[in-house]
Amino acid sequence: MPIYEYRTTEKGCDYCRDSFEVRQSMGSKPFTKCPRCHSPVRRLISQFRACVIETADEAIATERKIREYEKEGRWSHAAELADKAGLEDRAKENYKKAGYNM
Ligand SMILES: [Zn+2]
Structure with missing residues (x-):
């Protein structure tokens, strides 16, 4: 709450x-x-809002990391990270590129 x-x-x-x-x-x-x-x-300004900002920062950091992995062609790493971050489509796409059959 x-x-x-x-x-x-x-x-x-x-x-x-x-x-x-x-x-x-x-x-x-x-x-x-x-x-x-x-x-x-x-x-x-509530702590709730501050908390959201923090989460957004984390999301940006994760996004950056995923993009890094994608650039390096480490698809399974990118997929795993996307999966953890709840980016389903992104994860699927990367799993496909990694050679997994989803
Ligand atoms: Zn009072």
Whole structure:
């Protein structure tokens, strides 16, 4: 479940002045008020989003590595990596090039 961070837009209380974290399911409505002092709060950039960025970085690194293997003609390596990264079509293509019958 993603963690969202909130901070009050007004004076607030000890709880919401420095931002607080709430674990919420993806579809649930964002908080508009501090649960303690009822000051209006605003959602900050969440850890959830930061996590997605990290994953995207990893995806880019994996993509780069796959391309490297493909350039070197190491199809089975490329296929394995693509497979692990969940790139099914890419994996199949490379397995085919490696001589596997899929
Ligand atoms: Zn508060």
